Amino acid sequence: MILKLLRQATPYWFLLPGLFILGTLLSVPLYKVIEYSLYDNVIIEPDPTFVGLQNYADMLGDSGYWSALFNTAVFTIGSVVGHLLVGTILAMLVNADIHPKARTVFRSLLILPWIFTAVVVALNWQLLLNPFGVVNYALQSIGLVSEPLDWLGDPDLAMWSLLIISTWRGYPFIMVSFLSGLQSIPSELYEAADIDGANFFHKFWHVTVPQLKPVIYGVALLDLIWTFQLFPLVWLTTGGGPGRSTEVLSTLTYRLAFVDFEFSRASTAAVTILGISAIFTMLYLINESRNRT
Amino acid sequence: MSNIAIRNLVKRYGAIQVLHGIDIDMQPGQFTVLVGPSGCGKSTTLRMIAGLESVSSGEIIIGDRVVNDLRPKDRGIAMVFQNYALYPAKTVYQNMAFSLKLARVPADEIDKRVRDVADILELHELLERKPGALSGGQRQRVAMGRAIVRNPEVFLFDEPLSNLDAKLRGQMRAEIKLLHQRLKNTIVYVTHDQVEAMTLADQIVVMRGGVIEQQGTPDEIFHDPANEFVAGFMGSPPMNIADAVVDKGGIRMGESVLACQIPSGVAEGDSLRFGMRPDDIHLCDGSVVPGVRSRVIVDLVEQLGTEKLVHFKLDGVPVIGKADGRAVIQAGDSVEMAFDTEQAFFFNPDNGGRIR
Ligand SMILES: Nc1ncnc2c1ncn2[C@@H]1O[C@H](COP(=O)(O)OP(=O)(O)OP(=O)(O)O)[C@@H](O)[C@H]1O
Ligand SMILES: [Mg+2]
Numbered sequence: 001m002i003l004k005l006l007r008q009a010t011p012y013w014f015l016l017p018g019l020f021i022l023g024t025l026l027s028v029p030l031y032k033v034i035e036y037s038l039y040d041n042v043i044i045e046p047d048p049t050f051v052g053l054q055n056y057a058d059m060l061g062d063s064g065y066w067s068a069l070f071n072t073a074v075f076t077i078g079s080v081v082g083h084l085l086v087g088t089i090l091a092m093l094v095n096a097d098i099h100p101k102a103r104t105v106f107r108s109l110l111i112l113p114w115i116f117t118a119v120v121v122a123l124n125w126q127l128l129l130n131p132f133g134v135v136n137y138a139l140q141s142i143g144l145v146s147e148p149l150d151w152l153g154d155p156d157l158a159m160w161s162l163l164i165i166s167t168w169r170g171y172p173f174i175m176v177s178f179l180s181g182l183q184s185i186p187s188e189l190y191e192a193a194d195i196d197g198a199n200f201f202h203k204f205w206h207v208t209v210p211q212l213k214p215v216i217y218g219v220a221l222l223d224l225i226w227t228f229q230l231f232p233l234v235w236l237t238t239g240g241g242p243g244r245s246t247e248v249l250s251t252l253t254y255r256l257a258f259v260d261f262e263f264s265r266a267s268t269a270a271v272t273i274l275g276i277s278a279i280f281t282m283l284y285l286i287n288e289s290r291n292r293t
Numbered sequence: 294m295s296n297i298a299i300r301n302l303v304k305r306y307g308a309i310q311v312l313h314g315i316d317i318d319m320q321p322g323q324f325t326v327l328v329g330p331s332g333c334g335k336s337t338t339l340r341m342i343a344g345l346e347s348v349s350s351g352e353i354i355i356g357d358r359v360v361n362d363l364r365p366k367d368r369g370i371a372m373v374f375q376n377y378a379l380y381p382a383k384t385v386y387q388n389m390a391f392s393l394k395l396a397r398v399p400a401d402e403i404d405k406r407v408r409d410v411a412d413i414l415e416l417h418e419l420l421e422r423k424p425g426a427l428s429g430g431q432r433q434r435v436a437m438g439r440a441i442v443r444n445p446e447v448f449l450f451d452e453p454l455s456n457l458d459a460k461l462r463g464q465m466r467a468e469i470k471l472l473h474q475r476l477k478n479t480i481v482y483v484t485h486d487q488v489e490a491m492t493l494a495d496q497i498v499v500m501r502g503g504v505i506e507q508q509g510t511p512d513e514i515f516h517d518p519a520n521e522f523v524a525g526f527m528g529s530p531p532m533n534i535a536d537a538v539v540d541k542g543g544i545r546m547g548e549s550v551l552a553c554q555i556p557s558g559v560a561e562g563d564s565l566r567f568g569m570r571p572d573d574i575h576l577c578d579g580s581v582v583p584g585v586r587s588r589v590i591v592d593l594v595e596q597l598g599t600e601k602l603v604h605f606k607l608d609g610v611p612v613i614g615k616a617d618g619r620a621v622i623q624a625g626d627s628v629e630m631a632f633d634t635e636q637a638f639f640f641n642p643d644n645g646g647r648i649r
């Protein structure tokens with residue numbers, strides 16, 4: 001009896017070290033960040049003072065925080081919408097009935113933006129969008145703009161540029177997810193719709209969208225979670241600037257911590273990111289479990 | 294109600310030709326069944342009529358229009374698919390109303406037409422359900438309802454019953470037949486089930502390898518097959534067909550000789566293919582049965598209820614005959630079988646053509 005129990009327990013012994021390391025790596029920083037947000041002068045002073053929720057109160061009175069929150073919302077929603085639009089259109093294009101070789105080539109090419117690391121993406125776009133870069137040169141030579149635009153340096157343009165970069169970088173995930181969804185739609189449904197007199201948009205709305213529905217919501221939420229806390233792409237292109245025009249919560253946190261060395265305030269901002277992400281994650285998990293039943 | 298005419302229809306997929314120029318005429322209101330073995334091009338033909346496949350060459354005429362270049366929705370057809378192809382996110386009602394909605398039929402008329410059809414097919418209790426919550430037979434009915442609502446000139450069916458169990462299939466078969474009698478639309482129906490073909494059709498088109506082997510009424514196809522393929526394909530169990538040589542006053546298979554009327558045009562010593570349906574080979578069990586008698590050893594008996602299939606060998610060639618369902622007979626018995634050679638068929642051994 002005991003022997004049997006021991007034997008059944010065997011696999012869990014092997015899991016233990018992994019669980020322990022993972023658990024520690026997750027829970028200790030999490031706990032520390034929350035703890036820091038309740039103190040003043042952490043890390044710098046050996047003996048920080050407990051201030052309760054004072055840091056949170058300060059933050060709510062700080063216009064810099066609110067503008068970062070607003071920018072985060074714009075950046076996140078704009079990016080996810082961009083990913084969905086571009087991803088859906090491209091998924092449908094590469095799902096089209098063309099020569100199989102051409103299809104493979106297009107599919108591989110279009111996944112590329114996803115493969116590069118954020119640093120490479122950021123540097124490339126910086127070069128492209130530079131006032132003396134290719135984009136400005138192209139726009140000028142076709143006569144769309146009369147003088148070069150400072151895409152990343154102009155406060156009115158920076159967020160738009162960031163959204164374009166983020167869309168370019170993030171659409172492949174949506175495209176790939178939708179592509180497998182599209183491939184599982186039986187062609188008979190489209191044929192039945194053809195006979196029923198449906199045009200392209202009818203078919204998209206009445207056949208494609210309902211069939212993708214289970215995928216759309218989950219994928220969009222996942223994308224939302226990732227984009228919401230996205231740091232490197234923003235930091236390495238605009239760095240949150242010019243001014244504070246593209247400052248998002250993640251760059252604000254980083255700046256507070258490693259530029260201003262205000263670790264308590266940084267922790268407070270980080271906890272709000274954590275909280276909002278947790279809400280999205282809950283929504284995602286609820287949706288997943290609902291899909292499974 | 295429209296007639297359909299197919300003229301020298303050819304279909305190529307790249308270098309592969311799958312239809313080799315077929316001609317079919319269908320009268321208005323006629324029920325035409327396309328049958329043939331898997332891969333013979335039945336579905337391709339039907340889908341070309343529907344406009345789901347392009348025409349490589351030839352013409353398809355529905356009513357008085359050449360429809361080659363018309364879109365499916367402009368051809369006046371409705372189609373029932375093998376897997377039903379119901380819109381999974383729509384209710385039964387919405388499935389049936391969809392085409393009318395797209396055609397901008399006024400809402401109250403849509404409602405009336407959908408409910409009328411639901412009455413015909415006994416669907417009214419299911420109208421608010423989604424297809425996922427229906428049984429196979431119910432889905433089948435909805436698929437038919439969706440087709441009927443549009444009130445098309447022509448119905449196209451591609452193996453609509455093949456996903457149903459045997460009992461339901463029989464039931465739906467009768468329903469389709471009744472529906473046809475009631476609506477009198479022109480119907481093109483694809484199946485590889487020859488019972489469906491025989492029971493439903495006004496006209497049967499037997500296809501093989503992208504060509505038409507024979508077209509005619511079920512009677513003609515069954516009792517007057519044009520060649521060995523059609524004779525062997527229609528009928529279950531299939532016709533017994535074996536090599537034979539023309540002998541004096543009959544034909545010889547190995548050592549056995551069967552007396553029969555030899556068709557004119559063959560001479561003694563010619564080889565041919567000799568065919569007899571199991572229905573024309575009977576156990577001699579006291580009652581008067583017509584035909585030439587031969588004593589054989591029974592290999593196997595299959596009880597079908599009303600009759601028994603008797604398997605035996607005639608000079609090494611396996612043959613199936615029939616006995617009454619109550620006949621007392623078992624494997625190993627030595628019995629006399631009567632061959633009604635009046636009903637025999639003869640085929641050319643080289644091209645399978647019928648010798649009359
Ligand atoms: N897209 C395609 N490309 C190449 N060949 C095809 C294509 N579609 C069908 N074929 C070929 O055309 C032939 C006829 O196919 P079809 O579907 O009409 O057969 P069928 O008579 O309906 O058979 P089944 O009873 O199995 O449904 C087959 O040999 C098939 O392999
Ligand atoms: Mg088929």
